[in-house]
Amino acid sequence: MATVEQQFEWHSGKNRSAGVPDAIEFIDVYKSFGSNKVLQGLNMGLPEGMISMILGPSGTGKSVCIKHIVGLLYPDSGDVVVHGQSVPSLSDAELFEFRRQFGVLFQDGALFGSLNLYDNVAFPLRQHTEKGEEEIAEIVNRRLREVGLGDAGQKMPNELSGGMRKRAGFARALVLDPQIVLFDEPDSGLDPVRTALLCELIKEIHAENGGTYVVITHDIMSARRVAEYIAVLWRGRIVEAGLAQDLFDSENPFVKQFLSGESAGPLGME
Amino acid sequence: MVRSVAERAYLPARNLLEEIGDMMILTGRTIVSALRPPYPYGGEFVSQFLFVLKLCWFPLLISTLAICYAAPGLQAANFLTLFGALDRLGGIFILAAVREIGPAVTAVVLAGVAGTAITADLGARKIREELDALQVLGVDPVKNLVVPRFLALMVATGLFNVYAILFGIFGGLAAELVNHQPLGPFWTTFFENADTTDLWGSVVKCTVYGAIIAIICCYKGMTASGGAEGVGRAVNQAVVLAFLAVFAFNYVFTQMLLATHPEILVIK
Numbered sequence A: 001m002a003t004v005e006q007q008f009e010w011h012s013g014k015n016r017s018a019g020v021p022d023a024i025e026f027i028d029v030y031k032s033f034g035s036n037k038v039l040q041g042l043n044m045g046l047p048e049g050m051i052s053m054i055l056g057p058s059g060t061g062k063s064v065c066i067k068h069i070v071g072l073l074y075p076d077s078g079d080v081v082v083h084g085q086s087v088p089s090l091s092d093a094e095l096f097e098f099r100r101q102f103g104v105l106f107q108d109g110a111l112f113g114s115l116n117l118y119d120n121v122a123f124p125l126r127q128h129t130e131k132g133e134e135e136i137a138e139i140v141n142r143r144l145r146e147v148g149l150g151d152a153g154q155k156m157p158n159e160l161s162g163g164m165r166k167r168a169g170f171a172r173a174l175v176l177d178p179q180i181v182l183f184d185e186p187d188s189g190l191d192p193v194r195t196a197l198l199c200e201l202i203k204e205i206h207a208e209n210g211g212t213y214v215v216i217t218h219d220i221m222s223a224r225r226v227a228e229y230i231a232v233l234w235r236g237r238i239v240e241a242g243l244a245q246d247l248f249d250s251e252n253p254f255v256k257q258f259l260s261g262e263s264a265g266p267l268g269m270e
Numbered sequence B: 001m002v003r004s005v006a007e008r009a010y011l012p013a014r015n016l017l018e019e020i021g022d023m024m025i026l027t028g029r030t031i032v033s034a035l036r037p038p039y040p041y042g043g044e045f046v047s048q049f050l051f052v053l054k055l056c057w058f059p060l061l062i063s064t065l066a067i068c069y070a071a072p073g074l075q076a077a078n079f080l081t082l083f084g085a086l087d088r089l090g091g092i093f094i095l096a097a098v099r100e101i102g103p104a105v106t107a108v109v110l111a112g113v114a115g116t117a118i119t120a121d122l123g124a125r126k127i128r129e130e131l132d133a134l135q136v137l138g139v140d141p142v143k144n145l146v147v148p149r150f151l152a153l154m155v156a157t158g159l160f161n162v163y164a165i166l167f168g169i170f171g172g173l174a175a176e177l178v179n180h181q182p183l184g185p186f187w188t189t190f191f192e193n194a195d196t197t198d199l200w201g202s203v204v205k206c207t208v209y210g211a212i213i214a215i216i217c218c219y220k221g222m223t224a225s226g227g228a229e230g231v232g233r234a235v236n237q238a239v240v241l242a243f244l245a246v247f248a249f250n251y252v253f254t255q256m257l258l259a260t261h262p263e264i265l266v267i268k
Helices: A062-069 A092-101 A117-128 A133-146 A162-174 A192-209 A220-226 A244-248 A253-260 B002-035 B042-082 B086-127 B130-136 B141-178 B184-193 B196-222 B227-260
Strands: A022-033 A036-047 A051-055 A077-082 A102-105 A180-184 A212-217 A229-234 A237-243
Touching: A022 A062, A022 A212, A036 A051, A036 A062, A036 A077, A036 A212, A036 A229, A036 A237, A051 A062, A051 A192, A051 A220, A062 A077, A062 A180, A062 A212, A092 A102, A092 B130, A102 A162, A102 B130, A117 A133, A117 A162, A133 A162, A162 A180, A162 A192, A192 A212, A192 A220, A212 A220, A220 A244, A220 A253, A229 A244, A229 A253, A237 A244, A237 A253, A244 A253, B002 B141, B002 B196, B042 B086, B042 B141, B086 B130, B086 B141, B086 B184, B086 B196, B086 B227, B130 B141, B141 B184, B141 B196, B196 B227
Parallel strands: A051 A212, A051 A229, A102 A180, A180 A212
Antiparallel strands: A022 A036, A022 A077, A229 A237
């Protein structure tokens, strides 16, 4: 049984500032599921207006972070602050209102199976705005064209490939012009070419619309392509965080091993 | 040894109690969400109600007809023939079909047919993260998914109970005819023993069965985890728990009804 010191031997917790205020902050967050301790005193800030990546091995709590940001999970202790607002202290009604500033792309797109693609993308507009059907059609078609699905509006989710479902989920995530867009492993289940194309799409749309993007992945190639800011998460804590180039140049043995994909280093099969 | 057995028993018992607590909370949230405006669930309520009707009308017809013909019909008729009192079969059918078998078969069929479909549907949505997506898009899954299913199952079980009672009585009539008896005495003893309390008690009980089934099946669907296998497990647990809860509630309700309405204890 490893001691706490051994467990967090490589966690320098070094946080190189990105020079802008944080849009999202995790303050000493602990979260367990039964005996499984997922987040163990997580302190992390994700800067405003940048594409940030939370990188880390599988099962290290990356998706749990996203769920904390949007209030789908609450920390056992600690706080999650978004634009100065403490998420766990929001009431249910406040939380539903608060979530309007987010767009979330779930792992498999999470499209509603009973609605076609057009209606899936139109759903947030119909739910939250007073826009007429003509205006909705204009926005939905523009978003579908942006993600390369201009002709697929009438298709049902089960008629789409994994990549198309992700792009459709991306269109739905963007349709309310959210200030923060969260991506839960956008590259999972995609071949390398489609992963590269999706990464390009994320960069293009961020350049066009701005906002804070947070991407969760364990794919280093995606990180190299997209990330402006990187936080490396392992065993529920930040190993190191900073601007992408600083992290790729890091001398921390764990960060070095993970970002270069080497087998030799602190990270084993455990 | 004792400690290990205690530990093995403690965890499942604690989990079960936690689940029951969560279901109570879900029931409270569902009732509050159903009553508090806005009411966006009208369309979903109608579609769920029609879905339950479409799925259940035929299995329920066959089940009630067959069980009432066989159990209180043929079996009780054999027994009553010993005493030359086959006309009493009508009275037995108030006890059997109206008070117990009608509601019980309705609950079993609705839990098995509609309840499992609800768990599978919500479970699959949970696994595909559709429920998380709904919440992130500012849609309350309790108000938009649980409330319409809760109301649809309550209304459907209440109405189906009357339907089950009718077909149950047909089973009794068939048993009389098989025994070459006229139907007049059957109806006489039937209406002599019938009381409005029997009918409203049966409908109220069955409506609550619908609420119990809806909450258990929605809860199990919305908390499914572990992929397709997890959905299968959730469906299995939902149907078992629904049966247990319905039969436990039946005991409590029957005791209360008999205690508060002693006149229905008297067999005429």
